[in-house]
Every structure is written in C-alpha cells, then in structure tokens.
Amino acid sequence: MADVNRGNRPLSPxxxxxxxxxxxxxxxxxxxxxxxxxxxxxxxxxxxxxxxxGEEYFDTANWVLTSWIGILILVGSCFAxxxxxxxxxxxxxxxxxxxxxxxxxxxSGVVTFGIAGFLTLLTIVVxxxxx
Amino acid sequence: xxxxxxxxxxxxxxxxxxxxxxWWTTRITxxxxxxxxxxxxxxFVNTLGGGYEAVFDTYGHPLNAIIAILxxxxxxxxxxxxxxxxxxxxxxxxxxRTGALLAxxxxxxxxxxxxxxxxxxxxxxx
Numbered sequence: 235m236a237d238v239n240r241g242n243r244p245l246s247p248x249x250x251x252x253x254x255x256x257x258x259x260x261x262x263x264x265x266x267x268x269x270x271x272x273x274x275x276x277x278x279x280x281x282x283x284x285x286x287x288g289e290e291y292f293d294t295a296n297w298v299l300t301s302w303i304g305i306l307i308l309v310g311s312c313f314a315x316x317x318x319x320x321x322x323x324x325x326x327x328x329x330x331x332x333x334x335x336x337x338x339x340x341x342s343g344v345v346t347f348g349i350a351g352f353l354t355l356l357t358i359v360v361x362x363x364x365x
Numbered sequence: 366x367x368x369x370x371x372x373x374x375x376x377x378x379x380x381x382x383x384x385x386x387x388w389w390t391t392r393i394t395x396x397x398x399x400x401x402x403x404x405x406x407x408x409f410v411n412t413l414g415g416g417y418e419a420v421f422d423t424y425g426h427p428l429n430a431i432i433a434i435l436x437x438x439x440x441x442x443x444x445x446x447x448x449x450x451x452x453x454x455x456x457x458x459x460x461x462r463t464g465a466l467l468a469x470x471x472x473x474x475x476x477x478x479x480x481x482x483x484x485x486x487x488x489x490x491x
Contacts, residue, residue, distance in 0.1 A: 268447045275444060278409075279437065279476050282483035285420040286490075292417050300414065308413075319402055322395050329392065360407050365414025 256343045257336075264321050267314035274311035277304070309358065316353040320346040387446060394443040398436070405436035424484055425491025433484045441477025445469060 252258070277299060284295035298304050324342050327333050333342055412423040424430045448469050456462040 265447075265451060268444070269451055272444055272448065275440065276476060279480040279483070282420075282433075282437075282480055282487070285417065286483040286486040289417045292420070296416070312410075315402070315406070319399070323399065326392065326395065357406060357410055361410035361413055364411035364419075 257339050260321060260343050260346070264318060264325075267318045271311055271314050271318065274307060274314075277307065309354075312357050313350065313354045316350040316357070317346070319353070320350045387449075391443065391446050394439050394446070397439050398443060401432065401436045401439060404432045409433070421487060421491040424487045427488065430484055430488035434481050437480035437484065438477050441473050441480070445473035448473070 281292075281295045281299055284291040299308065324333075324346055327342075333339065408423055408429050412419045415422075424433060449466060452462060452465045452469060456465055
C-alpha cells in the first residue's frame, strides 16, 4: 500500500460517457426509489396522526391522500416500494456472495422488475377493492 | 513511488469511527422489513379508501396495530440510514452536509415516533 499513487490516476466510471446498462441504472434507481419514498412516508404518518386527532382533521388528510395528486404520489410510491423491496432482497442475496456473475445479475434484474410490477398491480387491486 | 508510510498518509483525516455498524444495521432493518412490508401494506391500502371508521376497524385490532408500529419504526430507521449515506455521498460542502445530516436524523426520528404514537392512540381509542 505504501507506494500506491493516489490522486493522479483517472477516476472511474466516467458517468457522462458511460453507456447506460441495466445494472448501473437499477443501482441508481434503488437510491432514487428509497429517497423518493420519504414523501409517501411523511404523508402516511400525517394521515395516521390526523386519524388519531379526530374525524374532521382526518377528512382533510384523507382528502389530500385521495386527491389526484395524492393518488399519483401513492401509486408511484407503490411501485417504488416494491422495486426497492425486490431489489433489496437481490442485494441481500449478493451479500452472501451469490449471483454476482454478469449474466446472473442481468437475469435477476429482469426478474426484479417483473415481480415488482406484479406486486404493484396486486396492491392497486387490493386498494381499489377496499375503496 | 511515494515515500510516505500508511500511517503518515491517513494522519489527521479523522477516524472511521464505527466500522461496519452502519452497514450491518441497514441489513438487519432490511431483513426485518421483508415480512413487515408484506404484512403492513395490504391491510393499509385496503383501509385507505374506507374512511374514518375503517381506520379504527383495522388498527383497533392489536395484530394490525403492532405490525404497523413495527413497520413505521423500522422504516424510519432504515430511511434515516439510507438518506444519511446519500447525503454523505453527494453533499461535498462540510457545513451543508452536517446540517443535512442533522436535519435527516431529527426528521426521521420525529416522523417515526409520531407514527408510532398515532397508531397507538388509534388502537387504544378504537
């Protein structure tokens, strides 16, 4: 380690000239969905707080969550949740040292999108049936 | 060829402080969130469009309330750790970074505990 020349070497990867690939895109999407869900988390906590406060306040919060923009946020967050959920499990499997070959990574990436999409549709069906 | 020793190169840069503690806690919370998410989301979305009474019907049940409390609490911690890493990666200015990390910690704890309190109150008054 003593002769490693730090500071003069080119930095990698060069994000601006890098061709988008499923593995790098899914990596950044994991972060985007994770941070993005903070908005829905805030809304859900607010909705629960409103319900615990009283019916009048609940109606206000419930109106916001079930308005078109509220539904847009919740449906988007629903996919974000299941994507982050499935990709998180993929990460946990990687942590055991399994599935790290490039072909396996590409295949598990496609499976992740498939299961996340299915769970999103299932959640929307349950939500619509309950409404 | 550099003639600095490893010790000399890192001196004054500060300690790593906590080893793998942060990484490992993120794994523990993510493993916990696998069953908690599955158990929380479906009763939650089923309740969402049902109005005021439906909220008390769902979270008046101890099992639903306990699952919701665990989900909100563990999620808040997992969110806090995730956003912390994102801030550390993308905010180079030390002052802004420290402020953002402070805000993140305070907001996540406040959100988590508020959610836990709200569910508990709903459960006890239902």
